[in-house]
Amino acid sequence: MxxxxxxxxxxxxxxxxTLPLCISAFRKSIEPLINHTLSDEEIIETFGPSEEGTIMALAPQYYEKGISSYLEFYRELHLMxxxxxxxxxxxxxxxxxxxxxxxxxxxxxxxxxxxxxxxxxxxxxxxxxxxxxxxxxxxxxxxxxxxxxxxxxxxxxxxxxxxxxxxxxxxxxxxxxxxxxxxxxxxxxxxxxxxxxxxxxxxxxxxxxxxxxxx
The missing domain is CATH 3.40.50.1000 (HAD superfamily/HAD-like)
Known part of the structure; x- marks a missing residue:
């Protein structure tokens, strides 16, 4: 080389x-919107696109709310x-x-x-x-x-x-x-x-x- x-x-x-932080923020922001408990695997499977892509995959009908909620939790939970x-x-x-x-x-x-x-x-x-x-x-x-x-x-x-x-x-x-x-x-x-x-x-x-x- x-x-x-x-x-x-x-x-x-x-x-x-930061990955545990990402997963926690996704769970806290998305689960209340879709009334469904998400496993780590379900969340990780959507990774590749940005967090906007994950929200689109898991809660498309709540896209705008999901994004704003995710960023709020991501900032709040960053002490993790x-x-x-x-x-x-x-x-x-x-x-x-x-x-x-x-x-x-x-x-x-x-x-x-x-x-x-x-x-x-x-x-x-x-x-x-x-x-x-x-x-x-x-x-x-x-x-x-x-x-x-x-x-x-x-x-x-x-x-x-x-x-x-x-x-x-x-x-x-x-x-x-x-x-x-x-x-x-x-x-x-x-x-x-x-x-x-x-x-x-x-x-x-x-x-x-x-x-x-x-x-």
Whole structure:
């Protein structure tokens, strides 16, 4: 692998343990509207599009109310995840100090992304942020947009860091090396391994050490 000049991060499950927060906010916002108890699996199955897509899938007749309620609960419940994973801020600072360009491509919608980045206090580290849409996953498109922005950097000098199988497939679709982040409690390392990421790490310390050796 060439020296890394740019890092593109996912958000949920990669920078912070926000997936349990997402599930709780969906449950609290949607269940009263549809009068039906939702399992974690029912909620997770809708992931890929932004939260607007999840509301559309689970409570289409209450779309506007569902969105506003979700964002309200997401903000209110964010104390479930008050800070990024240990080591993330130190890593972002180290990358900045080495003039490595940093971006984010997430499936989250813009509003929930803004809430989390403000809560974590890390928005200033990202040169560009691509968020999700209700219609479906657009990670490959988002990664390509970052590549277009970083046009003086080659694809093999960029890595995408994400915790989901879809992160690996999107990165491979665009032709960018991908690091599987398996350090969240919600990560499924075996499923990630099956897709043959370029690297896989189950803790941020080892990932940070590897990354600093390759920038």
């Amino acid at each position: 060439n020296k890394i000049k740019a890092v593109i991060f996912d958000l949920d499950g990669t920078l912070g343990n 995840c008050p800070a990024p994973f240990d080591g993330i801020i130190d890593l972002l600072i180290a990358l900045k100090n080495k003039s490595v360009r940093i971006a984010m491509v997430t499936g989250k919608g813009k509003h929930s992304t803004d809430i989390s980045l403000k809560q974590f206090g890390i928005v200033q580290y990202f040169e560009a942020i691509e968020t999700g849409i209700a219609a479906g996953s657009r990670k490959a498109e988002g990664i390509q947009n970052i590549l277009d922005l970083f046009k003086d950097i080659q694809k093999n000098e960029v890595i995408y860091v994400g915790d989901a199988p879809s992160d690996i497939t999107a990165s491979k679709q665009v032709g960018v090396p991908v690091v599987a982040a398996a350090w969240a409690e919600t990560a499924e390392a075996e499923k990630l391994k099956e897709l043959h990421p370029d690297m896989l790490f189950d803790n941020i310390r080892d990932f940070s050490h590897w990354l600093t050796l390759n920038i």
